[in-house]
Amino acid sequence: MSIVAPIRASRRVGTWGGIALVLLLVGALGAVVAGGANTSSSTALDPRSAAPEGTRALAQVLADRGVEVQIVDSYAEAIGILSTTPATLVLPDAPALSDDTLAQMTGAAHDVVLIEPRSRSLRLVSPDAQAVGVGDGATSLPECAFVVAERAGAVGPTTALSAPSAQSCYPVGEGYGLLVASHGDGRIVAVDATELFTNETITANGNAALALGLMGAEPTLVWYVPSLADSDLEPLVPSLGDLTPPWVTPVLALLAAAAVAAALWRGIRFGPLVSERLPVTVRGSETGEGRAHLYERSRDLGHVAHLLRRGTRGRLARMMGLGSASSPQTIAAAVADTLSRDAAAIRATLDGETPHTRGELDRLHEDLLTLEADTHAALHPERIEP
Structure with missing residues (x-):
């Protein structure tokens, strides 16, 4: 019985097994990278996260002081709570919400704390409010008449904000680290919590006292956690994924994997090279001259x-x-x-x-x-x- 066929079969099995292993490793690596990126973005300023960039420590301290902290992922749920009881709204940047929804949500709250102020959300404080730069993170005194800031003492903000028509505290760079303006019967505050209120920085300077003073004024605190799924924006231009059937992406991925596998298969040489005598004749005179x-x-x-x-x-x-x-x-x-x-x-x-x-x-x-x-x-x- 010839052993050539079993050897060739075992080589083919080993080759395809190696290709499958490489594809699995690439897929696992992509999943890890994507998961890491999603985790990093989803835990920032999340009151349920114990990561360094989360704010779970602050939420627990507020709850220990008798504040009912309600964490919501839906703007409809947030508006429902704010419409029934006086509460403080903690609002990070929410790019998936329209201007009207942001105005409706903040209008239903007694107090509003913007913990990740951007250009659009800063206009809720004052039409002339804007971010004007960054500081070096050095501690700064309030230097304003805002009682909460005076009680908290020095903090080290880095984002510089400016609003001539609003009360400004904590000079930093060319602006201030905190803006305060009236909001109906309450107030609206803009402060960059990514440098002051996270689990990693909440115990530094007067950060904890400032956070408790801003967020603990009302017995109920509604902490909105934005997500892309909670959006009321209509896409202006459909994407390529919206225009194609759902089966197109898996088929393209399968074709790409098959192309890679075929390239690896055809690129592998099975067995040693076969030597062959070539009918080459060289005249003696040419050899001598050479x-x-x-x-x-x-x-x-x-x-x-x-x-x-x-x-x-x-x-x-x-x-x-x-x-x-x-x-x-x-x-x-x-x-x-x-x-x-x-x-x-x-x-x-x-x-x-x-x-x-x-x-x-x-x-x-x-x-x-x-x-x-x-x-x-x-x-x-x-x-x-x-």
Whole structure:
């Protein structure tokens, strides 16, 4: 029984298993990142959150002092409570609500505390109210006649607000850290709670006293927690998701995953490369010319002379009927007997000093050619043309 098929099957299973594992890891990482982002944004100034940016500590202290803290996620529920009993409304930034809904909600409250003032919500304090910059976080005294601020003492606001027609406390930068204006029979206050009233900062300076004074004046406190689901805004332009059927997004995600899997599958080479002999033929003259050019570029005259002498010795040994392992002395002696010449001179040509210049190398080459030609002529005189 062949074992090739099981091996291939196991490789395919391992490949698809690896692809599935990679997709699961990518999905898990995306879920963690998205969950972290959602958690960070949802816990900011949330009275139910014990995170550093939450405000659970402040809500518990207010409850311990007899204030009924009602946390609501719906503006309709908030308006329903505010319309039936005098209460303080704690309002963070609510971009999902329209201006009319914000005005209706704040109008139903006796006191309003804007804890995350933005340009739109600041207009509830005064039409000329605006954010004018940031400070360095240094502590600042109230320097105003607002009793709650005077009792709280110094705090360290960073957001600078300005409203000439409103009472201003805590100088910071080019503005003030707190704005107070009349609101029917009560008051409306704007203060950046992200730096003063969170779980991380509530115990610093006079932050706790200021928060209790602003939010504990009424027996009931309505703390509105905004969400995108609680919105009365109509989208002006439909998004691409609104115009497409709900099944389009899952199908696109599935196609993308399939494309990635196919790319990984086709990009993996199964098994080792197969070697194959190619029918390539190179002429000896081309090889010789190539080597000659390399030797010329390297200027290794000794190596070139050695190759020339070795080739000549080999051919002379075959002419004289000697073995391929014959020494230069033996070959020179045999050639000297054939040509009736001095054996020492012939040996110097076949195995002598190394040439040091190009001219010496050329002369050696000519001597070797002459010696080989003379030996061939002496051994085969019948081939000499008359």
